[in-house]
Amino acid sequence: MEIWPAIDIRGGKCVRLIQGDYTREKVYGENPADMALRWVGDGARRLHVVDLDGARSGGTLNRDAVAEIVRQVKVPVQLGGGIRDAETIASYFEAGVARLVVGTKALQDPAWLEAMALQYPGRIVIGIDARGGMVAVEGWLKTSEMPAVELAGKFAHLPLAGLVYTDIARDGMLSGPNVEALRAMVAAVPIPVIASGGVTTAADVADVAALGAAGCIIGRTLYEGQLTLAEALRAAGEGAE
Numbered sequence: 751m752e753i754w755p756a757i758d759i760r761g762g763k764c765v766r767l768i769q770g771d772y773t774r775e776k777v778y779g780e781n782p783a784d785m786a787l788r789w790v791g792d793g794a795r796r797l798h799v800v801d802l803d804g805a806r807s808g809g810t811l812n813r814d815a816v817a818e819i820v821r822q823v824k825v826p827v828q829l830g831g832g833i834r835d836a837e838t839i840a841s842y843f844e845a846g847v848a849r850l851v852v853g854t855k856a857l858q859d860p861a862w863l864e865a866m867a868l869q870y871p872g873r874i875v876i877g878i879d880a881r882g883g884m885v886a887v888e889g890w891l892k893t894s895e896m897p898a899v900e901l902a903g904k905f906a907h908l909p910l911a912g913l914v915y916t917d918i919a920r921d922g923m924l925s926g927p928n929v930e931a932l933r934a935m936v937a938a939v940p941i942p943v944i945a946s947g948g949v950t951t952a953a954d955v956a957d958v959a960a961l962g963a964a965g966c967i968i969g970r971t972l973y974e975g976q977l978t979l980a981e982a983l984r985a986a987g988e989g990a991e
Contacts, residue, residue: 751959751986754798755789756969792979804832820846853877871909916946955985
């Protein structure tokens, strides 16, 4: 299973939010690129980056910070947050981002997502964030009436690179992943599922891997030092060979 250390950017800084709450923020670094270099130095083979400002309001407000990460590291960067039009997708791919995560726009305009997935096969990831099993959008500020598993099923036929599934109630809480919800998502679609939210310990990583998830995004527990990247990689079976 692939491990994706998370780098969340807000106002040009590396931060973490608790349960996606923009009023509950902790700054972990002034320069996200420095954090990217740290994780790569610790063995990361890929990075998951989120533009939190873009996720809330759309647009590419932290484009410069993202571009600097891409310049500094030699591993694939997966980016989410504010990816809502074809121009943004094209510009980020041209800047060297490996994969783009589309969330809000996928729910609003499934036909557009299908067109993008077909134009960029294997490079578009659908991001499904759920609160109580229902899809949340616009930086988690709104909850829709669409069940997460139902939305995922609508895109099962597309050549997507993956599906990032985030349980908002667990995100940043260091409380362990929502195993049942994750199991249901993995079983529902053939798309590679990347788990996000709540993973805290090496045992959590092993549990997620055992469910058949293709990847796991890890954030706050790494920043707080409760789990080292080396421990996470070993638990995922991705340690040094």
